[in-house]
Amino acid sequence: MNYFSSQFKLGILGGGQLGKMLLNVTRKFDITTHVLDANEEAPCRIACNQFTKGDLMDFETVYNFGKQVDVLTFEIENVNVDALEKLEKEGIKVYPSSRNLRVIQNKAKQKLFYLDHNLPTSNFSRFAYASEIEDAVLNGGLEFPFVRKSAQFGYDGNGVKVVRSLADLKGLPPGECIAEALIDFKNELAVIVARSLNGEIKTYPVVEMEFHPEANQVEYVICPARISAEVAKKAQEVALQVSQAFNHVGLLAVELFQTKNDDILINEVAPRPHNSGHQTIEASYTSQFEQHIRAILNLPLGQTENKVGGIMVNLVGAEGYTGDVIYENIAEIMKMEGVTPHIYGKKQTRPFRKMGHVTIVHEDLNTARQIAEDVKNTIKVISK
Amino acid sequence: MNYFSSQFKLGILGGGQLGKMLLNVTRKFDITTHVLDANEEAPCRIACNQFTKGDLMDFETVYNFGKQVDVLTFEIENVNVDALEKLEKEGIKVYPSSRNLRVIQNKAKQKLFYLDHNLPTSNFSRFAYASEIEDAVLNGGLEFPFVRKSAQFGYDGNGVKVVRSLADLKGLPPGECIAEALIDFKNELAVIVARSLNGEIKTYPVVEMEFHPEANQVEYVICPARISAEVAKKAQEVALQVSQAFNHVGLLAVELFQTKNDDILINEVAPRPHNSGHQTIEASYTSQFEQHIRAILNLPLGQTENKVGGIMVNLVGAEGYTGDVIYENIAEIMKMEGVTPHIYGKKQTRPFRKMGHVTIVHEDLNTARQIAEDVKNTIKVISK
Incomplete structure (x- = not known):
């Protein structure tokens, strides 16, 4: 199929920040896109070729949207999976598949899947x-x-x-x-695996995550993880086993625990671009968003090595502020070495809402980590 | 002024490929944009917040468009400069200025400007x-x-x-x-200088250009140029002198000749993102497009060093083909190391029309140059 032609149409379910970053890639490749989201002010409203307002959990809405496109993907798991299954039966290509999404959507099913496939989990x-x-x-x-x-x-x-x-x-x-x-872990790690329709597979370097203690959201993502080569190898191997079990098309972000004994346990997976891969835009040869598009369109996968070290800081709404968003001191962080803010375009902030992220790249990862802390201490997402 | 708010509006005159790549940046920063272009199917039609169809050379059209925005910039020099001057007088910020654009628009005036400022030119x-x-x-x-x-x-x-x-x-x-x-030159070089409203200045590394002999269009851009440190220093110095003379806001791409005697002569300048800077998207810490936006919005400038070596190949329409475009073997080049195609989204090809570009990045510039040749020999822009 000729993807680089206006006859071809890619559908994306969900119009949030992940979809927005996918659209940067479809724009670069001039791939025609249709987006469905319930929010008329969704970040994807512009930059897609056609935006449709509608409920992602509604069977008819998802089915009718899907019938217009050649390949359908999603940027959020909470979509009507029955509609996806019907679309698949009628010849629409849905990547990742409804079968995988059904397993992943439900954490109980997901855990049973790991047991059934002898994959290490808590x-x-x-x-x-x-x-x-x-x-x-x-x-x-x-x-x-x-x-x-x-x-x-x-x-x-x-x-x-x-x-x-x-x-x-x-x-x-x-x-x-x-x-x-409750796992007594040393580190939370993640590995993003890309797999294309014809079975080509590439893994990104292992990343290390630090979570915000209260909001349970990722605060820093550090790429590559500061772990031993053996642990990194083990994490990659487990991620590849998970990938093999799902036999997915597109990205699979595998969140892992490194236990006190250096065992690797699967926490959970996401079949889409993931918060733990945002730094790939600036740090990697191929961003996770480009890789997802390459994989689902069965194009050759890009290199997954880092050009430079990368750290990602989530920009979440500060506590005590709800309303029209202001990015306090954004110009200050833009003075710092290797700093790129990404603003998702949500007009209203509230405590811990993901409003954007900041990437810090540097040849020296420790320097990047230091700058990341400065970024964190400088910018504040508040309201008027 | 708070640029990261929907109250602020950036206007872009011209909706072509340069505008399209500027919009990737405004999307990343969530800056509201209005675009004017005569072509309803212009690459910028989507991804801006508001697209207006209109003639860039028509006084009323440009004036009325400019009155709606806070800062006005352009991605093409052929715009109505009288309208820009009137807008400036009425308080709209126009970067680069109408004064500079008037000089640059006319090659005779541009050459006289170099003479008046004792700048080296043929x-x-x-x-x-x-x-x-x-x-x-x-x-x-x-x-x-x-x-x-x-x-x-x-x-x-x-x-x-x-x-x-x-x-x-x-x-x-x-x-x-x-x-x-006619200059008997060794090399055609270029240096992009960024200058923000408050006078902060950064130069990109010197690049080396190879032109297509018939079409007189750039075929390869090589960054950094494979020249001696002294010649590079001289080229940077001349570019900075030109920048100082114009006292511009935004990017100034300075095209230079390196003569047989290693003298540096100014060929011409462009007050905007330039074909010689496309590889900055993948190779540099800060793309030229982001830098232009940072400069005209008086934000801190980003680093201009390369992360890795970069080569840019223009994708122009093959001779003998006119009509609905096809990118033959695009999947083949996407298999190659460090290769990213950029498709501008023009639906019709014709001989030598700029339809896109391909960036090749690699730690080793010579390897990148080899891959660039493979890219050139593999992909072909043809019609159905």
């Missing part, structure tokens, strides 16, 4: 209702501490909580959930 | 009508060979011809022109 129990957790604790079937995760519709740490006592269970959402053993 | 004569050239030759006032250039509306080598005999003068455009001494 122990867990599945509960159809939140109330069952309390029963399990009281009957001695579950011990504190554990991590409670909603099975469905978790995003950016929503629905995830470390539970250390019965009191922590109060006020949690009612639906299906899992309780995972 | 000898030349100015003629109000093409017929005066023949008189000058017959009267011994002008000797073969020389380069004849139209004073106005030259673009991508249009209106430029090497004249070696009276026969070569036949069929040339009638208007104002200059005749320049």
